[in-house]
Amino acid sequence: MTLSCLHTHTIFCDGAADPETMCRAAFAKGFESIGFSSHAPAARKIGFETGWHLPEEKLPRYIEEVLEARKRWEGRLKVYLGLEVDHIRGICGPADKDIQELPLDYVIGAVHYVISPKNGELFSVDGPEKEFGPGLKLHFDNDGAALCAAYYGMYASLIRNGGCDILAHMDLIKKNNRSFRFFSPADPAYGTLLRETADLAAAASGPGGPANGSAAGAPEDRRPIVEVNTGGLIRGRTADCYPSPELLGLLWERNVPLTINADAHAPEHLGGGYERARQDMIRAGYSTMLLFGGRKNGRALWREEPL
Numbered sequence: 001m002t003l004s005c006l007h008t009h010t011i012f013c014d015g016a017a018d019p020e021t022m023c024r025a026a027f028a029k030g031f032e033s034i035g036f037s038s039h040a041p042a043a044r045k046i047g048f049e050t051g052w053h054l055p056e057e058k059l060p061r062y063i064e065e066v067l068e069a070r071k072r073w074e075g076r077l078k079v080y081l082g083l084e085v086d087h088i089r090g091i092c093g094p095a096d097k098d099i100q101e102l103p104l105d106y107v108i109g110a111v112h113y114v115i116s117p118k119n120g121e122l123f124s125v126d127g128p129e130k131e132f133g134p135g136l137k138l139h140f141d142n143d144g145a146a147l148c149a150a151y152y153g154m155y156a157s158l159i160r161n162g163g164c165d166i167l168a169h170m171d172l173i174k175k176n177n178r179s180f181r182f183f184s185p186a187d188p189a190y191g192t193l194l195r196e197t198a199d200l201a202a203a204a205s206g207p208g209g210p211a212n213g214s215a216a217g218a219p220e221d222r223r224p225i226v227e228v229n230t231g232g233l234i235r236g237r238t239a240d241c242y243p244s245p246e247l248l249g250l251l252w253e254r255n256v257p258l259t260i261n262a263d264a265h266a267p268e269h270l271g272g273g274y275e276r277a278r279q280d281m282i283r284a285g286y287s288t289m290l291l292f293g294g295r296k297n298g299r300a301l302w303r304e305e306p307l
């Protein structure tokens, strides 16, 4: 299997190493390419600082450093420049003009927040367990099904608004659901949410996509594919990849293409869980995956490779 990771964090946001160290690790592991996807600056849009987004003033240096690494590694490792962009309905998202105007090779669209139905505050669905429990009680009266509906509602909004090339960790909502303590994936209502999400992903990734890219004023033609993200698995937070085997099956039935990423926050994460991801994809019905080859005339170049 050709190795690549387009979902990589560094010390510019919440990662442990600098871009050069990550490049060295990727090269040592025989990777074809690495793409950097710092959490896009968000403070100005969401109204508060977090410990994990790229501070806005560091954005130019981040871009420079990745582009310098690209030059240094030319001919040995392909280095791509991206961002992981939070989508929060009515507040921010990958389709935002300031994101679309950056010289990025690709954009990863992600949902980490839902909006509290109680007080309109942002509630992080993948935060530490000690914050998640009280938040679920405060914002959703411990109603896990209501939180799932809010999460996939936000994800639907991400897909509809367009502006991204990769849909991140599609069922991230399970990160704090160890031992199925707040929702059951077997609940028919949860299955409906997964099917609706897979339907939207299929519509956006298919020949008719992007779902709403041009309406959002995006100059680029972005037709998103879905990542199989091993980050939760390799860090011991989930029992399987994002998306789960069940959701992978739904995506396969709808011909949604996939790529594999580690959501690497440290050099040792690169490539972690990839064999498991590959097996899950094969079991779901997939025989190929997509590998990124840069951007040309505004379009992401993907090539298909056997798993």
Ligand SMILES: [Zn+2]
Residues within 6 Å of the ligand: 084, 110, 112, 168, 169
């Ligand atoms: Zn993320």
Ligand SMILES: [Zn+2]
Residues within 6 Å of the ligand: 007, 009, 084, 263
């Ligand atoms: Zn990430």
